[in-house]
Amino acid sequence: xxxxxxxxxxxxxxxxxxxxxxxxxxxxxxxxxxxxxxxxxxxxxxxxxxxxxxxxxxxxxxxxxxxxxxxxxxxxxxxxxxxxxxxxxxxxxxxxxxxxxxxxxxxxxxxxxxxxxxxxxxxxxxxxxxxxxxxxxxxxxxxxxxxxxxxxxxxxxxxxxxxxxxxxxxxxxxxxxxxxxxxxxxxxxxxxxxxxxxxxxxxxxxxxxxxxxxxxxxxxxxxxxxxxxxxxxxxxxxxxxxxxxxxxxxxxxxxxxxxxxxxxxxxxxxxxxxxxxxxxxxxxxxxxxxxxxxxxxxxxxxxxxxxxxxxxxxxxxxxxxxxxxxxxxxxxxxxxxxxxxxxxxxxxxxxxxxxxxxxxxxxxxxxxxxxxxxxxxxxxxxxxxxxxxxxxxxxxxxxxxxxxxxxxxxxxxxxxxxxxxxxxxxxxxxxxxxxx
Ligand code: HEM
Numbered sequence: 001x002x003x004x005x006x007x008x009x010x011x012x013x014x015x016x017x018x019x020x021x022x023x024x025x026x027x028x029x030x031x032x033x034x035x036x037x038x039x040x041x042x043x044x045x046x047x048x049x050x051x052x053x054x055x056x057x058x059x060x061x062x063x064x065x066x067x068x069x070x071x072x073x074x075x076x077x078x079x080x081x082x083x084x085x086x087x088x089x090x091x092x093x094x095x096x097x098x099x100x101x102x103x104x105x106x107x108x109x110x111x112x113x114x115x116x117x118x119x120x121x122x123x124x125x126x127x128x129x130x131x132x133x134x135x136x137x138x139x140x141x142x143x144x145x146x147x148x149x150x151x152x153x154x155x156x157x158x159x160x161x162x163x164x165x166x167x168x169x170x171x172x173x174x175x176x177x178x179x180x181x182x183x184x185x186x187x188x189x190x191x192x193x194x195x196x197x198x199x200x201x202x203x204x205x206x207x208x209x210x211x212x213x214x215x216x217x218x219x220x221x222x223x224x225x226x227x228x229x230x231x232x233x234x235x236x237x238x239x240x241x242x243x244x245x246x247x248x249x250x251x252x253x254x255x256x257x258x259x260x261x262x263x264x265x266x267x268x269x270x271x272x273x274x275x276x277x278x279x280x281x282x283x284x285x286x287x288x289x290x291x292x293x294x295x296x297x298x299x300x301x302x303x304x305x306x307x308x309x310x311x312x313x314x315x316x317x318x319x320x321x322x323x324x325x326x327x328x329x330x331x332x333x334x335x336x337x338x339x340x341x342x343x344x345x346x347x348x349x350x351x352x353x354x355x356x357x358x359x360x361x362x363x364x365x366x367x368x369x370x371x372x373x374x375x376x377x378x379x380x381x382x383x384x385x386x387x388x389x390x391x392x393x394x395x396x397x398x399x400x401x402x403x404x405x406x407x408x409x410x411x412x413x414x415x416x417x418x419x420x421x422x423x424x425x426x427x428x429x430x431x432x433x434x435x436x
Contacts, residue, residue: 003053003326006034008041015042024419025313025341032342038328047334052346054372056325057338060317061372062380066090067323068336070382071316076176077247080169080199082236084244085385093382099230100241100385103223109388111221112149113289116396119148121286122155124404129435131410134261135428138254138397145393146250150223150242151209161205165198166246172198174421206239245386252311253390255422257397258429259309260302263356265409265431270358273297278402287400292392298399300358302391303365306376308356310340311422315378340376341423349373407431 008031010016020027020043028050031039037053051057060068069089081087085096102108123141140163147158172195213224224238231237264271277297285291315338323330330336345353349369350360360366365374377384384390401407409415410430418426 003037003328004035005328006031006036006039008039010042014044016048017043025417028314028339028342029345032346035348038325043335047331048337049330049334050337050339050342052342053325054343054349054370057343057372057375058379059323059325060336060338061315061375061378061383064323065380065382067321068317068319071318071335077169077173079196080173080202081243081247082240084240086244086248096237096241097381097385099232100227103226103230104385104389106388108221108226109392110289112223112389113292113392113396115149116145116393117287117289117400119145119155120396120400124400126155127433129433132431132433133428134407134431134433135254135258135425138257138261139251141397142254142257142393143246143250145397146246146253149389150227150245151206152213152222152224153209162202162246165202165205168198169195169202170247170251202243203239206242207235210235210238210242248384249386249390251422253393253397255311255424256302256306256309256390256394257401258425259311259423260305260394260398261401261407261431262409262412262415262425262429263305263308264301265407265412267356270301270356273358274301275402278399282399282403284403287396287403292395292399295395295399297358298395298402299391300361302394302398303361304356304358307344307350307360307374308354309417309423310344310376312376312378312384313341313419313423314339338375340374341419343373343375346373404436405433406436407433 008016012018016027031050032052037051037056039050039052041048041050051060070086075087078087083092085093085100088096120141123144127137140159143163143166144155144158147153147162148155151162153162172191175191210224210228213222213228227241228235228238231241264274274297277295281294282291317336317338319330319332319334319336321332343349347353350373372379377387377390408431410432415429416426418424
């Protein structure tokens with residue numbers, strides 16, 4: 001098989017680092033235009049391969065996943081996450097994933113949705129009309145749904161005991177992930193000191209919840225009870241997994257809904273269809289699980305939003321040995337970059353790729369789109385364990401918003417994506433929101 005490779009050369013000792021850091025999405029978009037299977041470039045002394053062939057992506061994430069290890073970007077967050085699902089490596093990861101998988105089946109989702117509905121209902125009832133920073137609002141609500149479901153905590157408790165330290169951790173942690181020069185974490189002064197004490201505070205809260213819950217008898221579908229069983233009573237492991245969920249499950253979902261609101265405001269016909277469906281299915285009544293099943297157009301809108309604005313815009317893997325693709329070799333130590341953002345916007349797989357068209361997802365993922373040309377939740381043994389959880393939560397938060405509010409964006413022309421750990425709206429999405 002002959003494959004098309006685009007090689008970028010650079011005389012700078014840092015290679016393409018400057019260009020990549022300045023505007024990663026523009027950099028990737030330019031490479032996509034070359035219509036290559038792989039684009040190769042250098043970041044400092046590391047060879048990097050942006051893989052744009054869906055079969056090779058499948059190979060990296062699924063078929064020969066053992067030939068690669070996770071990118072080290074979460075190492076900075078190890079003091080918080082310990083050896084949870086995201087940070088652990090095989091054989092520990094494999095064992096732990098097997099134990100945790102039963103908590104995330106579609107059947108279990110049904111038992112979580114009443115908690116998500118109740119939390120969203122209460123949250124929205126506390127909001128006033130006016131200008132909202134929708135990015136912040138969705139962040140708070142998605143964290144509240146997550147924390148209610150996995151820890152049984154209410155809105156106020158979540159805000160004070162989970163939200164406050166978690167945002168402090170994320171602020172410092174993400175800054176450190178992005179910077180090349182940083183003081184070691186053992187150097188506990190200034191920012192690092194605040195980071196360490198926010199981690200201690202969050203650990204203490206979660207430990208207390210675990211301790212109290214461990215002694216009580218809860219319903220068979222109680223998340224924390226099941227998690228403790230999955231961790232065979234190991235409370236430290238349970239805490240690591242909770243931290244992992246809090247971190248991987250809230251910003252992603254919040255950004256998904258935020259981008260979705262942006263997209264519908266940009267596409268009046270989609271917006272009207274969405275309002276029509278929610279009004280038809282739910283009207284002014286309390287949202288019920290049965291109604292969620294019938295929100296078929298809303299699900300397409302959510303999928304199309306994941307396509308154009310995938311919260312996890314880039315995944316990274318390091319090769320642990322040489323791997324060959326049709327005569328081309330990714331060498332041991334090289335980095336393979338896999339970008340849902342690039343693949344989901346590729347004209348080879350999506351006609352008119354920049355147009356927001358929920359109809360593409362008529363019956364799930366379009367049949368002519370190859371596996372791994374749509375992979376917002378990654379794939380293989382390290383694919384997102386929370387995909388059904390996230391989908392259900394996003395559907396509840398979005399449809400209830402539509403049911404209760406109308407929205408007009410403020411200053412919509414200045415909205416640009418900011419590829420942080422997840423794909424955010426730079427400086428937050430602002431909108432005028434009023435009750436219906
Ligand atoms: C829009 C929402 C979400 C998106 C787009 C998303 C995306 C992803 C992706 C792409 C990965 C794979 C990363 C890689 O291979 O490097 C991943 C892993 C993971 N996600 Fe999600 N996620 C979302 C929501 C959630 C939620 C709600 C939870 C938990 C409640 C969650 C928990 C996890 C965990 C634990 C992993 C690591 C799995 C492993 O390595 O075994 N995610 N997610």
